[in-house]
Amino acid sequence: MLKIKKNPVINRHYETIKRLGDIFFVLFFTPFVFPILVLAAIWIKLDSPGPVLYKQRRIGKDGKLFDMYKLRTMTLGADQLGLELGNNAPQVTKVGKIIRPFSLDELPQFINILKGEMSFVGPRPQPESYIEWIEKGITSVKPGIISLTMLKYREEFIPEKIFLFEGEYIKNQSIELDVYLFLTILLKYRKILYWIIAGFAGLTGIVIWILGINSYHTPSL
Numbered sequence: 001m002l003k004i005k006k007n008p009v010i011n012r013h014y015e016t017i018k019r020l021g022d023i024f025f026v027l028f029f030t031p032f033v034f035p036i037l038v039l040a041a042i043w044i045k046l047d048s049p050g051p052v053l054y055k056q057r058r059i060g061k062d063g064k065l066f067d068m069y070k071l072r073t074m075t076l077g078a079d080q081l082g083l084e085l086g087n088n089a090p091q092v093t094k095v096g097k098i099i100r101p102f103s104l105d106e107l108p109q110f111i112n113i114l115k116g117e118m119s120f121v122g123p124r125p126q127p128e129s130y131i132e133w134i135e136k137g138i139t140s141v142k143p144g145i146i147s148l149t150m151l152k153y154r155e156e157f158i159p160e161k162i163f164l165f166e167g168e169y170i171k172n173q174s175i176e177l178d179v180y181l182f183l184t185i186l187l188k189y190r191k192i193l194y195w196i197i198a199g200f201a202g203l204t205g206i207v208i209w210i211l212g213i214n215s216y217h218t219p220s221l
Contacts, residue, residue: 058125069108121178123166
């Protein structure tokens with residue numbers, strides 16, 4: 001069970017610091033994850049018909065709705081079922097079964113972070129049908145990619161337990177807790193780091209190859 005320091009004093013500059021941190025890390029990680037996104041996009045198009053990106057209306061801060069982006073991991077129309085589909089559901093594509101465990105389908109949410117709709121750390125945004133999210137005060141902060149829920153309930157959706165953990169985050173939110181969750185999730189799902197490193201290595205190789213070709217064909221003076 002995760003132990004959190006109870007009732008920390010939240011610095012009045014907390015939201016500003018968190019926002020600057022979000023922008024910094026998006027800009028820092030984008031060159032690393034871009035090759036992965038390109039390869040995943042090609043793979044998705046070859047695997048099943050439909051768009052590469054999937055967007056769905058989610059509940060944001062103060063109950064405002066926004067379009068959350070993900071790589072499409074389901075067949076067309078699967079979202080109309082209104083269910084939380086597990087990785088073994090028949091509606092999940094072959095590519096989806098591979099990239100979901102690594103959370104690679106969440107990478108397009110960098111767009112939502114840059115737009116100020118999400119943060120790296122915060123309660124997971126839920127579909128607009130979950131009105132109780134607003135009633136329980138979960139939307140008093142920006143939703144995030146990383147949350148307390150991910151530490152215990154990665155695959156299943158149990159509303160009561162999710163309310164408990166997300167509510168705990170809101171009561172204890174601080175820079176220290178955000179950093180703790182960020183590092184803990186990266187370590188727990190460290191295979192994501194392997195994908196990022198592989199993607200960056202691939203991008204570096206391509207850049208070196210292109211520069212080498214240009215250098216080879218450039219006439220000497």
